[in-house]
Amino acid sequence: MIEGVRVFPLARHHDERGWFSEIRRESWFRDAGLSPSVQTNVVWSRRGVVRGLHYHLAGQDDVFSCITGTARVVLLDRRAGSSTEGTAWSCDIGDDNPVAVAIPGTVAHGYEAITDCLFCYQVTREYDRVAPDEHDLRWDDPRVRHLWATATPILSERDA
Numbered sequence: 001m002i003e004g005v006r007v008f009p010l011a012r013h014h015d016e017r018g019w020f021s022e023i024r025r026e027s028w029f030r031d032a033g034l035s036p037s038v039q040t041n042v043v044w045s046r047r048g049v050v051r052g053l054h055y056h057l058a059g060q061d062d063v064f065s066c067i068t069g070t071a072r073v074v075l076l077d078r079r080a081g082s083s084t085e086g087t088a089w090s091c092d093i094g095d096d097n098p099v100a101v102a103i104p105g106t107v108a109h110g111y112e113a114i115t116d117c118l119f120c121y122q123v124t125r126e127y128d129r130v131a132p133d134e135h136d137l138r139w140d141d142p143r144v145r146h147l148w149a150t151a152t153p154i155l156s157e158r159d160a
Contacts, residue, residue, distance in 0.1 A: 002077045002107055003084040006032040007091070010065060010098040023065045023100060024122055032102040034061040035124040042067070042120050045113035050139050050153035052110015058133040060105040060125035066094030069117025073101050074147045076108040076137065090147040108137045110159075112148055 008028050012019040029036055045051065053076065064073055072092050077084045093099050094117060103109045111119065125133065139148070139159055 001084070002075055002087050002089050003082050004033070004104040005075060005089070005107065006102040008100045008102065010100055012098055021098060023067070023120055024063065028063065028100065028102060029061075029124070032061075034063075034102060034104070035059065037063065037122040037124055039126045040120065040122045042118065044118050045071075045116070046154060047113050047115050047117075048150055048152075048154045049113045050110060050148060050150070050155055051112075051159065053108040053137040053139055053141070053144065054110065054134050055108045055137065056105035056125070056133045057135060058125065060123050060133055062103045062105060062109060062124075063100050063122045064093065064103065064109075064111065065098075065100040065120045067118040067120055068095065070094035070096065070114040071117050071119055072112040072114050072147070072149060074110050074112065074144050075103060076141065076144050078108050078137065079104075079106050086143065088144045088147060090144075108144075110139060112150065112153065114149055
């Protein structure tokens with residue numbers, strides 16, 4: 001595990017209509033030492049899509065959850081002086097592992113759609129289109145390349 005990263009189980013309550021799950025509690029941010037969330041984003045991705053790796057320097061933290069399908073979260077602790085500096089970590093989340101992953105923004109983070117998936121992430125700073133606090137690390141960086149399920153992902157122009 002990477003210093004500062006927290007994994008929160010998400011209970012799914014099933015009945016004949018489907019299921020219900022809480023995907024955010026402010027206490028998760030507080031308990032993880034993160035600022036309160038201010039923006040929620042939902043992304044649908046096709047199987048094989050990789051988004052990231054990105055990190056933030058101005059204080060944005062993220063909480064990832066996969067609503068339907070399965071996504072693989074991939075992290076790299078690029079923080080100098082961290083007790084887990086250089087550690088790479090991954091975790092499949094979603095249908096078979098309903099959890100939320102709280103990530104300090106300075107940790108490089110991304111995810112891969114293992115199946116078609118609906119992915120949700122909550123952030124502690126609103127996105128600024130004029131001056132985005134997003135810094136990139138190549139998805140195929142040698143420290144994380146082995147963690148992805150695919151060697152030929154579908155990438156945005158930016159992530160390529």
